[in-house]
Structure formats: structure tokens, C-alpha cells
Amino acid sequence: GDSVTQMEGPVTLSEEAFLTINCTYTATGYPSLFWYVQYPGEGLQLLLKATKADDKGSNKGFEATYRKETTSFHLEKGSVQVSDSAVYFCALSDLGNTPLVFGKGTRLSVIA
Amino acid sequence: GAGVSQSPSNKVTEKGKDVELRCDPISGHTALYWYRQSLGQGLEFLIYFQGNSAPDKSGLPSDRFSAERTGGSVSTLTIQRTQQEDSAVYLCASSLGRAGNNEQFFGPGTRLTVL
Numbered sequence: 001g002d003s004v005t006q007m008e009g010p011v012t013l014s015e016e017a018f019l020t021i022n023c024t025y026t027a028t029g030y031p032s033l034f035w036y037v038q039y040p041g042e043g044l045q046l047l048l049k050a051t052k053a054d055d056k057g058s059n060k061g062f063e064a065t066y067r068k069e070t071t072s073f074h075l076e077k078g079s080v081q082v083s084d085s086a087v088y089f090c091a092l093s094d095l096g097n098t099p100l101v102f103g104k105g106t107r108l109s110v111i112a
Numbered sequence: 113g114a115g116v117s118q119s120p121s122n123k124v125t126e127k128g129k130d131v132e133l134r135c136d137p138i139s140g141h142t143a144l145y146w147y148r149q150s151l152g153q154g155l156e157f158l159i160y161f162q163g164n165s166a167p168d169k170s171g172l173p174s175d176r177f178s179a180e181r182t183g184g185s186v187s188t189l190t191i192q193r194t195q196q197e198d199s200a201v202y203l204c205a206s207s208l209g210r211a212g213n214n215e216q217f218f219g220p221g222t223r224l225t226v227l
Binding site: 032036042043044045046049089091093098099100101102103104105 | 145147154155157160168171203205214215216217218219220221
């Protein structure tokens with residue numbers, strides 16, 4: 001079945017550091033790819049998405065590019081802030097509106 | 113507009129009791145999903161409703177779990193004879209249910225603790 005693998009956390013960075021959270025996937029079809037974020041005490045929010053190969057999703061300074069050849073969707077940000085501290089989930093949806101398949105999440109802590 | 117709402121926000125119950133968790137999706141969203149978030153298991157899909165179609169129950173972990181969606185809107189997830197391993201945060205999400213637009217909007221969750 002479909003699956004998502006993302007790097008284990010926790011990740012601790014200093015403010016203004018560069019962030020990469022790796023995500024790879026396996027899917028039988030041509031999935032849409034997502035990054036969701038869960039801030040402390042809050043619900044899951046969509047951070048960005050990409051629906052086809054070479055698409056780049058971006059939001060709040062975060063970016064991820066849909067790489068079909070490497071089945072990857074790595075999350076990057078050039079300069080993290082303390083307010084970016086959260087748990088980040090990579091996810092895919094294989095066909096239309098099928099349920100999301102999530103990675104296990106990566107906890108990011110940014111220290112001033 | 114209003115987002116997805118869930119109630120209760122917290123539920124503590126004793127082993128063996130039944131519990132009902134409620135989800136109010138975003139108005140006009142035809143697709144509704146239940147997920148479970150627990151330590152060590154991450155986020156797991158439980159059940160999916162799309163319009164008037166039969167629900168996809170493939171993620172339900174046992175026959176103690178069931179869900180219904182009345183009138184294509186509000187959904188109730190029922191767990192019978194709760195066990196300690198059922199302790200988790202239960203998340204509901206909804207989407208427009210249109211091909212090519214599969215962004216899911218999540219509610220705040222219900223934290224279930226089974227003693």
C-alpha cells in the first residue's frame with residue numbers, strides 16, 4: 001500500500017538556520033503531496049501542497065518540490081524563526097479525495 | 113466562515129464504557145474523514161464518507177468502532193467497550209469532495225483517555 005517516510009525528530013535549530021525535513025513516498029498511482037503543520041495546542045493546518053511532478057508548493061517561507069524521479073517532497077526553509085516550532089507531517093492522497101496517508105511527523109524546535 | 117468543529121474536546125472514560133465523538137464539518141463539504149493520532153502510531157485513517165456513497169471503513173481497527181453521518185453533514189464516531197489502547201486524539205477533517213481539489217481541513221480533535 002501507499003506509505004510516507006519522513007525523517008525522525010526531534011530537530012533542534014537556532015533561529016535563522018536553514019531547515020530541511022526529508023520526505024519520501026511510495027504510491028501505486030500519481031498522488032498529490034502535502035505538508036501539514038501542527039503548532040503547540042492547535043489542530044493540523046495545511047502548510048503547502050503540490051499536485052504534479054516538478055510543482056513547487058510554498059507558504060510562509062517554506063517550500064517543497066514534487067520530485068517524481070526520486071519520489072520525494074522535502075520541506076525547506078531558508079531562515080527559521082522561533083514561531084516555526086511545531087510538528088510537521090508529510091502526507092499523500094492517491095486518487096481524488098481519498099484519505100491522507102501521513103508520515104510519522106517531525107518535531108521542530110527553534111531556539112533564539 | 114466556521115471551520116470543522118469537534119466535541120467534546122476532552123473525554124475521560126473507564127475501560128469497557130462506550131463513547132461517542134461528534135464532528136461538524138465545514139458547510140458544503142461533501143467528504144468527511146476520521147483519523148486517530150496516537151503516540152507511536154502517528155496519524156491513522158479510520159473511516160471516510162463521500163456524499164451518499166457507502167463509507168470506506170477500511171481503517172477501522174476493530175468492530176468496536178463505528179461511525180455514521182446523518183443528513184450528509186454531522187458525523188458521530190462511536191467506540192464500544194473502550195480499551196486503554198483506544199486512548200488517542202481523534203481528528204475529523206472535511207473537504208469539498210471534488211476531483212482535483214482534495215485539501216482537507218481538520219478540526220481541533222477530541223482527546224480520549226481510557227482509564
